[in-house]
Amino acid sequence: MASLPRFGWPEGKTLQGERMQWFWSATFIAALVVGVLVWGLMFWSFAVYRKRKGSPLYPKQTKENLPLELVYTAIPLVMVAVLFYFTVTTENYVLKRKENPDVTVAVTAFKWNWDFAYEGSKNAEGEEVHTVGTTDEIPLLVLPVGKTIEYHLQSKDVIHSFWVPDFLFKRDVFPFPDANQVDNGDKFQNEITEAGAMVGRCAELCGQYHSMMQFEVRALPADLFAQYMDLRQTKNPATGVSYTAAAALTEMNCGELCAPQATTTYPMDTKRESKSEILREGGAN
Ligand SMILES: [Cu+2]
Secondary structure, eight states: OTTSOOTTOOOOSBHHHHHHHHHHHHHHHHHHHHHHHHHHHHHHHHHHTOOOTTOOSSOOOOOOOHHHHHHHHHHHHHHHHHHHHHHHHHHHHHHOOOSSOSEEEEEEEETTEEEEEETTOOOTTSSOOEEEOBTTBOOEEEEETTSEEEEEEEESSSOEEEEEGGGTEEEEEOBSSSGGGGGGTTEEEEEBOSOEEEEEEEOSOOSTTGGGOEEEEEEEOHHHHHHHHHHHTSBOTTTSSBOOHHHHHHHHOOGGGGOSSOOOOOOOOOOSSOOOTHHHHTOOO
8 A cells, every 4th residue: 555656755654654645645646647637638728729820819709518517517526525535534544543452651741751651561669660751861652563552642731742753643732631632532543563763752832841842752573562561560670679661671682772762853754855864863862
C-alpha cells in the first residue's frame, strides 16, 4: 500500500501513518488524472477552436445543453463522494481502538515536561513504572515495535499537545476533566513499524518554556522492550531502588537503541532536501 509515490508526504513510522500516506498518494494521483483530463480538454479547445482568418467576430452563442449540464453536475458529485468515502475510512482506521491494547501508557503533560506511566506495571517499590523528565533530562518514552499501543493523555495544568512528528499524529492534551475526555478524545492507539529514536514535542504554546517541552520515543523490538519492562520492575543492586529508564537501557547495552539519554531532537526526514549530518548532531540535550 505504502509503495505509491509519496508526493511530498513525509515518511511515518506507524501503520496508521502508512495508511494516511496511501490516502494522500491515491488522492494525489486521482487529482492528477482529473488535472490531465482538464488540461487536455483546454488545450484541445485552444487548438481546434482558435480564431482563424475569416472567423466571425463573435463565436456562435449557445446555451442550455441539459444533458451536458447533468453530466458535469453528476461527475463532480461522484468524485466528492469517492473522496469522502476514503477520507472517512482512513480516519476510522487511524482512530480505531482495539479492545485489548498490548501496552497502555498514561501520558501526563505539565509545565514544562512529560510523565509517562505504564499501566498495569509495578516496580520494586510497588508503584507503577513511570518516566518523568527533569530540567536537564529529556524523558524517554520506551515503546515496542509491532504492538498495539494505547495512549491516555492528560494535563496537570494548561492545554498541551502530544506530538511525535514520525507518528504523523498530534493530539491536544487537556486538563482533567475537560472536553477532551468526552467520547474518549484523550485516548488513541497506534502501532510502530520501525525501531529507533523519534523526537516528541509539545505542540501547543503552553508558557515560557514551551519550546523545551520535548521527549523522545524510543521504539525497541518487542523482545528488547520486554527486557526493558522487566528491568524497570526490578531492584537495581547499584542503587537499591528500581532501575530508572537510563539505568535499564545502560544495563541492556544494545548499542544506539539503548542509549540512556535522548539521541534525537529532529523529526522525520521528509526527503525534501538531501540528508544532512546536522540532523543527527543535536545530541542528547
Ligand atoms: Cu506544553
